[in-house]
Amino acid sequence: MQSNIEEKQTMKSFTPYTHTVSYYETDKMGVVHHSNYIRWFEDARLHFLECAGYPYTEMESDGIMIPVHSVTCSYKNAVRFGDTIKINLKIASFNGFRFKIEYTVTAADTDELRAVGSSEHFFTDMSLKPVRTEKKYPKIFEVFAEYIGKDL
Amino acid sequence: MQSNIEEKQTMKSFTPYTHTVSYYETDKMGVVHHSNYIRWFEDARLHFLECAGYPYTEMESDGIMIPVHSVTCSYKNAVRFGDTIKINLKIASFNGFRFKIEYTVTAADTDELRAVGSSEHFFTDMSLKPVRTEKKYPKIFEVFAEYIGKDL
Amino acid sequence: MQSNIEEKQTMKSFTPYTHTVSYYETDKMGVVHHSNYIRWFEDARLHFLECAGYPYTEMESDGIMIPVHSVTCSYKNAVRFGDTIKINLKIASFNGFRFKIEYTVTAADTDELRAVGSSEHFFTDMSLKPVRTEKKYPKIFEVFAEYIGKDL
Amino acid sequence: MQSNIEEKQTMKSFTPYTHTVSYYETDKMGVVHHSNYIRWFEDARLHFLECAGYPYTEMESDGIMIPVHSVTCSYKNAVRFGDTIKINLKIASFNGFRFKIEYTVTAADTDELRAVGSSEHFFTDMSLKPVRTEKKYPKIFEVFAEYIGKDL
Numbered sequence: 226m227q228s229n230i231e232e233k234q235t236m237k238s239f240t241p242y243t244h245t246v247s248y249y250e251t252d253k254m255g256v257v258h259h260s261n262y263i264r265w266f267e268d269a270r271l272h273f274l275e276c277a278g279y280p281y282t283e284m285e286s287d288g289i290m291i292p293v294h295s296v297t298c299s300y301k302n303a304v305r306f307g308d309t310i311k312i313n314l315k316i317a318s319f320n321g322f323r324f325k326i327e328y329t330v331t332a333a334d335t336d337e338l339r340a341v342g343s344s345e346h347f348f349t350d351m352s353l354k355p356v357r358t359e360k361k362y363p364k365i366f367e368v369f370a371e372y373i374g375k376d377l
Numbered sequence: 378m379q380s381n382i383e384e385k386q387t388m389k390s391f392t393p394y395t396h397t398v399s400y401y402e403t404d405k406m407g408v409v410h411h412s413n414y415i416r417w418f419e420d421a422r423l424h425f426l427e428c429a430g431y432p433y434t435e436m437e438s439d440g441i442m443i444p445v446h447s448v449t450c451s452y453k454n455a456v457r458f459g460d461t462i463k464i465n466l467k468i469a470s471f472n473g474f475r476f477k478i479e480y481t482v483t484a485a486d487t488d489e490l491r492a493v494g495s496s497e498h499f500f501t502d503m504s505l506k507p508v509r510t511e512k513k514y515p516k517i518f519e520v521f522a523e524y525i526g527k528d529l
Numbered sequence: 530m531q532s533n534i535e536e537k538q539t540m541k542s543f544t545p546y547t548h549t550v551s552y553y554e555t556d557k558m559g560v561v562h563h564s565n566y567i568r569w570f571e572d573a574r575l576h577f578l579e580c581a582g583y584p585y586t587e588m589e590s591d592g593i594m595i596p597v598h599s600v601t602c603s604y605k606n607a608v609r610f611g612d613t614i615k616i617n618l619k620i621a622s623f624n625g626f627r628f629k630i631e632y633t634v635t636a637a638d639t640d641e642l643r644a645v646g647s648s649e650h651f652f653t654d655m656s657l658k659p660v661r662t663e664k665k666y667p668k669i670f671e672v673f674a675e676y677i678g679k680d681l
Numbered sequence: 682m683q684s685n686i687e688e689k690q691t692m693k694s695f696t697p698y699t700h701t702v703s704y705y706e707t708d709k710m711g712v713v714h715h716s717n718y719i720r721w722f723e724d725a726r727l728h729f730l731e732c733a734g735y736p737y738t739e740m741e742s743d744g745i746m747i748p749v750h751s752v753t754c755s756y757k758n759a760v761r762f763g764d765t766i767k768i769n770l771k772i773a774s775f776n777g778f779r780f781k782i783e784y785t786v787t788a789a790d791t792d793e794l795r796a797v798g799s800s801e802h803f804f805t806d807m808s809l810k811p812v813r814t815e816k817k818y819p820k821i822f823e824v825f826a827e828y829i830g831k832d833l
Contacts, residue, residue, distance in 0.1 A: 247568065248575060248709070249716060252704060252708060252709070253712075253762060254505075254709075255709045258704075259415065263448075268551050281552070281610075292411075292452075293411040297447070298449075299446070300446055303505060399724050400556060401723060404556060405555040405559045405560075407557045410553050412553060423703075433762075434762065459737070563719065563748075565716075567715065596759075597715040599755040599756065600754050602752050602753075604750060
């Protein structure tokens, strides 16, 4: 029944991904090496899938992977060892075949902007062959369709 | 004498940066983790500086750093453990204050495309404060100005 | 007053460092790359310093670093993407000049053993010159002396 | 003919693994992060397998992996961005079932010592189940048996 589904969905709790910077993530410039933001985006989108009730481990068990087609990141203010950042994200587009996520990295304590970025992905099978999800993988389709354009 | 200097510059040999993929650069998808391309771009631009006769260690000794303002990468074909890739680059823009580099990653043996990307940078002093190079750091200015738009 | 100090120290809460495995920490063998345990040991000892009331950021502000003199790790059971591990540690030795920490990595949910390891460190100033802490850095000396041999 | 095989083996050229330090391998201490040596050991042993005529990609194709059972590293002198190091190694023990490799890291230009370390490994199948190589994988057995105790 529709009302039950809505109730269940309302109960999902989306917390932004948070991360406290490790010493090994810094470089000799004294701040976080820029490549780590790309890794944090991955952490954040897999955290989203878990919050959405469909962890990536389950997606892999179902035979689907989401390799990265492109990434972008604009660095606004340096992040340092010991800082805690949080990442809010939004599914900017999704058509059952590919999707794009946008990320906003802020200081967890002050909400000051640290970086913004994006990533595009295809759905593929375990041999990296593209897959359409709408009919064959309705659970995946629904998870993404449900959250398009929402600020999470 | 001017003619000698020109001759010397002509003799600089630009070899594209090459890299053989380490096992630790792969992930459980069986291919190179996408964050490593961002690291290879860094290797490639520091390799360029060395080829251009102005290694980054010298730039740091001169008090200048080039933190990353933005990065992009589009992944075209997976790179695997043991593969050797090469990276050609081009200084797409430079105004003495900031610059942009574009990268092309290909298979070293077949020249097949693997990825394209870019990075934007500011020149800063050691406290990450932006710096204009034209008058204060003519050596840096000349290195970048000389190679704008050239396919290296 | 001595009694107040003791009371405050008793109230320090030592929680073992916990970590949920990121996708980028895996390799094509499908499990966590072994080098990451060495990084987790670092996370765990800096977490200890924070629990002990003397965060590493403060130690660095005081002009002291603790570079690694040696590491060991014995891998018992593979750790996989999505697993949460916890690390208990013990200061095995400390003489004001150098110290050794032992680590035990277990599955956070089942307490099953994943790995054991150790690291040895010197105290140094910011130019990596060894330093004796007892007289010049009594706060550091006390933090380490207080916890020698305790299972944390 | 036996003599030809011997001749061919004599002609194998063992070059020590060399590596020029990337910027992203440093940390805010200004030197290479200690975890990277563990990664270089891996690079060095896979380089050995290639020199020995049996690349790891071929070993994996044959269904065999060599996960790490333990590692150790003692750090002697810091390695910095731009430095080139070389790694000599020795198969310290091998019984067809497990093996141990010892590594010596030196500055490529001066031969000054930077670190020593070791790693122990099992041979396993692709599901990480231990495997004895002597009868089932004679090629692997021979490669390791041939080089026991030799300084490479």
